[in-house]
Amino acid sequence: TEVILRGEVPSLWHREWAIERASKTDGVVSVVSYLTIRDADGPRALANAVAEAIRRYEYYTVFDYVSGEIVDSVVTLRGVVTARPDKPGDLRERVSRVAGVKGVVIELEILSPAIGDERLRAALARRIYGTPTFSRYLGLDPSIHLIVRNGYVTLKGAVLTQGDRIQVEAVARRTFGVIRVDNQLRTK
Secondary structure, eight states, X not given: OEEEEEEEESSHHHHHHHHHHHHTSTTOXXXXXXXXXXXXXXXXXXXXXXXXXXXXXXXXXXXXXXXXXXXXXXXXXXXXXXXXXXXXHHHHHHHHTSTTOOEEEEEEEEOOOOHHHHHHHHHHHHHHHTSHHHHTTOSSSOSEEEXXXXXXXXXXXXXXXXXXXXXXXXXXXXSTTOOEEEEOOEEO
């Protein structure tokens, strides 16, 4: 039996779910989908909803940095994430559930879970976020992201002042195990 799906759904996730459910139904040999995805309430609303989905991901930490680009309601996620859990897969699913998203492209690098990098991440977080000046940046969406690759540290995100930007870099440089610091922090 061939099943034909027609209609409108709110997101990519809903379309994929409907196709999967139909294909797993007993007796179904093939599924043809003419399902369309409802347009978002505008590009700004879509961008804000995608950003919120990423920020609210419970495993998104100061050691991850994800940015997105949206073209014709297709979201491309770029950046770096730590290895555990399956962050690229989880983020794809979260973003695909956003109303109006018609496609998701994942271009995320998974950082090494090597014990040396894990220890360096923890030391940097303690030293930077343990400083009263910088503890204000720690929250649901941390503004200072600490990307560690084999002892090389990249600071991403945004701080309030140029002084904070310089001071964060100085703390990172003085952390044992850091080989080099690339300060890409922006000031708000």
